Amino acid sequence: MPLQLKPLADREWHATTIGKSGASVWRIPMAENALFLKADPAHELSELSAEVLRLDYLAEMGFPAPRIVDYVDGEGFNWLLMTEVKGKDLTHLVDEPQVLIQVLADGLKRLHALDPASCPFDHSLDRRLSDGKANILGGRVDETDFDDRHEGWTAQQVYDWLVAQRPAETDRVVTHGDASLPNFLAGDSRFSGIVDCARLGVADRWQDLALTCWSLEFNGGMDMVHAFLDAYGVRFDAERYQYYCALDELF
Secondary structure: OOHHHHHHOOOOOEEEOOOOOOOEEEEEEOOOOEEEEEEEEOOOOOOHHHHHHHHHHHHHHOOOOOOEEEEEEEOOEEEEEEEOOOOEEHHHHOOOHHHHHHHHHHHHHHHHOOOHHHOOOEOOHHHHHHHHHHHHHOOOOOHHHOOHHHOOOOHHHHHHHHHHOOOOOOOEEEEOOOOOHHHEEEEOOEEEEEOOOOOOEEEEOHHHHHHHHHHHHHHHOHHHHHHHHHHHOOOOOHHHHHHHHHHHOOO
């Protein structure tokens, strides 16, 4: 553990296992609050340094998300220490679908209302396809974890399909980039913030809506998907849904 983090060594560390970021995450209770520590092996494709920049941006915008306490490179890892966002992730509301849908729609609409001109992170398809190709070449794509619709595909086949089927980007907003239920939080049945923000950037609105719909379909079925889209205020776009879910396989 780097020297800067030694004061935390005697605290209780509770591993957080939800999510698929590849980083190790711990919740560390403090007096009345808690800190979160994320550690990712040092690598040129690690997303932790990107998350630091995006959390700084969200803080500047006053958007509810973790605030940075410290960021350290050491002992072969990148370490990010953050404040806790109050509330529980939305997987805890699956048995209250109406509340879940409203919280998720409110949170996404609030994020998407940020001025894209204020956001310095370009997540256009040019950039995301380039990043996805880098992940393939770096051996960082887990082909065994592909969705059923891509079972048996190689990462290269997914990439080739994405290049061939690329849709127009007609509605660019500030997107979370991984807008699944574990990454949106609620407190007292109201939206309280977002976490895991390394992929935040300006992209087509369906970058978020596709992954949100997939997460809702996985947790509650298509009825929940359509109820969410009604609450958010858009119609289902099968082409973009399929495309951005496929793109996510490379991350």
